[in-house]
Amino acid sequence: MTKSAEEIEKHRFAPAPQQNGDNERIAKPQLSFSKDAWLRVRKNKGALISLVVLAIVVLMAIIGPHLSPHDGYEQDVTRNNLAPRIQGLEKLGIFDGTQKIGGEEVNKYEDLNIDDYYWFGTDSLGRDLFTRTWLGTRVSLYIALLAAVIDMLIGVIYGLISGFKGGRVDNVMQRILEILSGIPNLIVVILMLLILNPGILSITIAMVITGWIGMARVVRGQVLKLKDQEYILASRTLGAKNNRLLFKHLLPNLSGVIIINTMFTIPSAIFFEAFLSFIGIGLQAPEASLGTLISDGYKTFQFLPHLMVIPCIVICIILITCNLIGDGLRDAFDPKMRD
Incomplete structure (x- = not known):
């Protein structure tokens, strides 16, 4: 026969002890938005390699002119149009200073008794x-x-104000934007030449006038979509002021779009400067830019191809790496691209 309830020990009816430490323990650590984006960028090998290559280019731009014993502005016509010559590699038969002139291979270093090395000629x-x-x-x-x-300071702030205010303010700001977008950058640079000398200053002013329009439009569109979301309405109900709504709620949620568009704006700006310098209304001699170097090498490309090929390779590396990094950031920040 079974025992009655009174005969069973009371401790058997006691509830099981609770392990409070394990009840709400999360097996996987929580990730912030930035850490989650970085993990996704790490999966994109092309973006990582491009980031390393771009860092090397930036480092060389800083220390490169100091590595060579020769000044970039010092002229010596007796050593003009020398081919690349690099220590160590010349023994392998490459970059030994030889070049073809009139169908014959000559070495101007030996002919002129030049002991120096010019790595790019x-x-x-x-x-x-x-x-x-x-x-x-x-x-x-x-x-x-x-x-x-320019994109961060002018474009983002202009787009935030235009989209957040709406109404008449937005209409006026958009009409101003349409007027500025109807003026090509090239026309602005040419107008600057009437006031200033050709150079980096005129290009800078032209970019300040029209270079932020694309970013402003993108940010405005995103603000119009986000400003009626529930978390914005809740913050407004709790008494949050406009500055807090803009910079504490809207701007962090726009960070991905801003970073992506900035990375895609950079190659266009670099190409714009190189194009202006190539056609002669950018930097002027003896100042050096990749555009002016390509323009000088273009004139003698059939005979001295290295004068044009080397700066072309450098500018292509910068443009390609920026685009690949932009692709990686887009995959990381865009929710539609998430796996």
Whole structure:
């Protein structure tokens, strides 16, 4: 026979002890938005390799002109149009200073008794192409930084205010935007030439006037979509002011879009400067930019291809790496691209 309830020990009816430490323990650590994006960027090998390559280019732009013993502006016509010559590699039969002139291979280093090494050769005025290439890369990186700063400061703020205010303010700001977008950058630069000398200053002013329009439109569209979301309405109900709504709620949620569009704006700005310098209304001699180096090498491409090929390779590396990094950031920040 079974025992009655009174005969069973009371401790058997006691509830099981609770392990409070394990009840709400999360097996996998929580990730912030930035850490989650970084993990997704790490999966994109092309973006990681591009980031490393771009870092090397930036480093060379900083220290490159100091690695060569030759000044980038010093002219010596007796050493003009020398082929690349690199220590160590010349023994392997490559980059030994030989070049074809009139169908015959000659070595101007031996003919002129030149003991120095010019790693990228020299131009038509005897200036060191290695030093001038990295000096020109500095200009391209300055344009990239300028484009990013303009987008962040002017484009983002203009788009935030226009989309958040709405109504008449938005209408007026958009009409101003349409007027500015109807003026091509090239026309602005040409107008600047009537006031200023050709150079980096006129390009900078042209970018300040029209370079932020695309970012402003993108940010405005995103703000119009987000400002009626529930978390914005809840914050407004709790008494949050406009500044807090803009910079504490809207701006963090726009960070992905802003970063992605900035990375895609940078190659366009670099190419714009190189194009202006190539056609002669950008930087002027003796200043060096990748555009001016390509323009000088273009004139003698059939006879001295290295004068044009080397700066072309550098600018292509910068443009390709920026685009690949932008693709990686788009995959990381865009929720539609998540796996």
